[in-house]
Amino acid sequence: MALDRVAQAVVDAMSAQFPDLGGQVTDAPTARAMLDAVERPPAPDVALRAVEDRKVDVAGATPVPVRVYWPDRDGPLPAIVFFHGGGFVLSSVDGHDAFARKLAAGTDAIVVSVDYRLAPEHRYPAAVEDAMTAVTWVIENAEKLGIDATRVAVAGDSAGGNLAAVACLIGRDRSLPPLAAQVLIYPVLDARQGSESYRSNATGYFLTAAHMRWFWEQYLDGADPDHPHVSPVRQVDLSSLPPAIVVVGEHDVLADDGRSYAALLSEAGVSVELFDYPGMFHGFFGLVEQLPTAKQANDDVFFALEQLFSTATAVSQGDSA
Numbered sequence: 001m002a003l004d005r006v007a008q009a010v011v012d013a014m015s016a017q018f019p020d021l022g023g024q025v026t027d028a029p030t031a032r033a034m035l036d037a038v039e040r041p042p043a044p045d046v047a048l049r050a051v052e053d054r055k056v057d058v059a060g061a062t063p064v065p066v067r068v069y070w071p072d073r074d075g076p077l078p079a080i081v082f083f084h085g086g087g088f089v090l091s092s093v094d095g096h097d098a099f100a101r102k103l104a105a106g107t108d109a110i111v112v113s114v115d116y117r118l119a120p121e122h123r124y125p126a127a128v129e130d131a132m133t134a135v136t137w138v139i140e141n142a143e144k145l146g147i148d149a150t151r152v153a154v155a156g157d158s159a160g161g162n163l164a165a166v167a168c169l170i171g172r173d174r175s176l177p178p179l180a181a182q183v184l185i186y187p188v189l190d191a192r193q194g195s196e197s198y199r200s201n202a203t204g205y206f207l208t209a210a211h212m213r214w215f216w217e218q219y220l221d222g223a224d225p226d227h228p229h230v231s232p233v234r235q236v237d238l239s240s241l242p243p244a245i246v247v248v249g250e251h252d253v254l255a256d257d258g259r260s261y262a263a264l265l266s267e268a269g270v271s272v273e274l275f276d277y278p279g280m281f282h283g284f285f286g287l288v289e290q291l292p293t294a295k296q297a298n299d300d301v302f303f304a305l306e307q308l309f310s311t312a313t314a315v316s317q318g319d320s321a
Helices: 007-015 027-034 097-107 126-140 159-175 198-199 209-222 257-268 294-320
Strands: 046-054 064-071 077-083 110-114 146-159 181-185 246-249 272-281
Touching: 007 272, 027 181, 046 097, 046 126, 064 097, 064 126, 077 126, 077 159, 077 294, 097 110, 097 294, 110 126, 126 146, 126 159, 146 159, 146 294, 159 181, 181 294, 198 209, 198 257, 246 257, 246 294, 257 272, 272 294
Parallel strands: 077 110, 077 146, 146 181, 181 246, 246 272
Antiparallel strands: 046 064, 064 110
16 A cells, blocks of 8 residues: 555655665764754643653662653553664654653553663663663552552563563563563564565665664674564564564564564464554654544554553452452
């Protein structure tokens, strides 16, 4: 399905503002400065009780900045530990502030948005370490934060989807308390970059195959691309992981990353809901004001996540009965 007129205009506008990564722009500071110069939309007018910046400090780990969003609801509430996208190199909690606010209001969940360390200044596994620090902190401080510890999910878009998936793998292997869900929005999951969607969507749809090569070069710096904490699709054992919600767009180089991982999770016995949107591109999920499909995708994901939170509550009450 080709891009419709509105989607094409959005892609053209986004592409015009985005750095030519790996081409005319080869260093991260320049890319960040170019994106910082782009005017951000104002914070959405959604009902939140409080928003607070904190410094997460877990014994033996590097302190990690987070921003916590409390919806205007009485607790204890479910929580979403959110990891922003940006190829492990770009963006921040500020860059994804608008989406985090919508996520908290749309799911009635406390959102903890993680300002993990970025490459190339801090290469793999720094971001993974920060992700696990944040997840551990949320679990350990659930009561203080007004969180129901049985209803903690992880979520992320693009590179953040990678960190969310990896956090589930590490949490399982470390026998951390089980997470209620993993929400992977057009996730980066395969450093080999050899899928059909990398070829068919290599150019023309905002995120390009060349951009992804540059991002992986900044992040890995010689690390094994097949390690499951780099490429979760390479994990041999995907059993006993949290239920997954996976979002992909037809015209995204990363579409097959999400599709393949969803299939592998399902084969391993993990509950998976795959939302595959025709005519959509990388980054569409946050564009609810411009694209009706994005609004529908938000509604689909928020509803699916609320259902998983409800299931986690029922299971927890059954265990305590």
